[in-house]
Amino acid sequence: MSGSTRDAVLTVSGLRRSFGGVRAVDGVDLSIAPGEFVSIIGPNGSGKSTTVNLISGVLKPDAGEILVRGKRLRPGRPEAAAAAGLARTFQNGRVFGGMTVRENVDVGLQTTLHAARPLRGLADIPVLRWVSLLAEVAVALAPTPGVRAERRAAAARIDAQLARFEERLTPRADQSAYTLSYANRRRTEIARALASEPQLLLLDEPAAGMNQAETAEIGRQLADLKAQGQTILLVEHKMELIHQLSDRVLVLDEGRVIAEGAPDAVLADPRVIEAYLGRSRAGKAVIDA
Structure with a gap:
């Protein structure tokens, strides 16, 4: 692992998760330093997406500990992961088809709102959750100056994320997401994840289903994010992106x-080649990067 727990x-x-008799994640250790770009690779079924799902709270681990900036993350709680500064995309792209592109990106800002969610700390207390919801409804119906200022700031942040993808998303900001091409849906999902200015951006195969030109474009955009100091954990099968972007690679x-x-x-490691190609084909092969 790289870096200390504190930094x-x-x-x-020791992250572990089993499904029935299959141990999908078996004692994974990982540390990511600020500004580091780490990639997870491995053959199909190796546990890559399950690892990301555990880190982001979509799944609850059977064992292990997840720390964000040295603070223990509540397991199996995606809202806690988001509040701690983790944002993610999914292997099978997930946008809200009936919402506009702008509205989809706005969803990513919800964890950053304070004036519009005045009692959000109560949302974690079951018997008081309704108080938090009522407070949000109240300020939505009668917005305070703080809420209006927060909305203006949010609109600017949404525009900034759409502009990251230039002509791909900005002209389509008010179109319903279901009308978008596959690649633009993936871009919308990334913009939504970035809207919260996350401590850690988790990308699960963002280039899946993209052609060569689209893959090259997403590679340039991820390289820009890296240059800006964004900390990123990437799961990807396309080795050209892994080779181009990664500071460090973890193989499962x-x-x-x-x-x-x-x-x-890593890509020349005989154990990695064997995992991808099988012992009989590994020989002196090197994974094509």
Whole structure:
């Protein structure tokens, strides 16, 4: 692992999750330093997406600990992960088809709102959750100056994220997401995740289903994010992106970490080649980056 627990944006220790008799994630350790771009690779079924789902709270681990900036994250609570500064995209892109592109991106801002969610701390207390909801309804119906200022700031942040994708999203800001091309839906999902200015951006195969030109474009945009200091955890099958962007690569096979290090060294590791190609084909092959 890289970096200390105190300084790391994310620290994962002994993460485990089984489904029936299958151990999908088996003792994964991971640490990501501020501004670091870390990629997780591995053959199909190796546990990559399950690891991201555990970190982001979509799934609850059977064992292990997840720390964000040294603070323990409540397991299996996606809202807690979001509040701690984690934002993600999904392997199978998820946008709200009946909402506009702008409204989809606005969803990503919800964890950053204060004036519009005046009692949001009560949302974690079941018997008082309704008080938080009533307070939000009240300020929505009769917005205070603070709420109006917050909305103006949110609109500017939405425009900034749409502009990141230039002509792809900005001209379509008020179109329903279901009318978008597949690639633009993926871009909308990334813009939504970035709207909260996350401590850690988790991307689960953002280039899946994209053609070569679209993949190259998303690669340039991720490179810009990296240059701006965004901390990123990427799951991806396209090795050109892994090689181009990663500071460090973690390789999973059957839920376990089998290699970790710089891209060139990892992609030439015999254990990694064997995991992808099988022992009989591995030989002296090198994974094509």
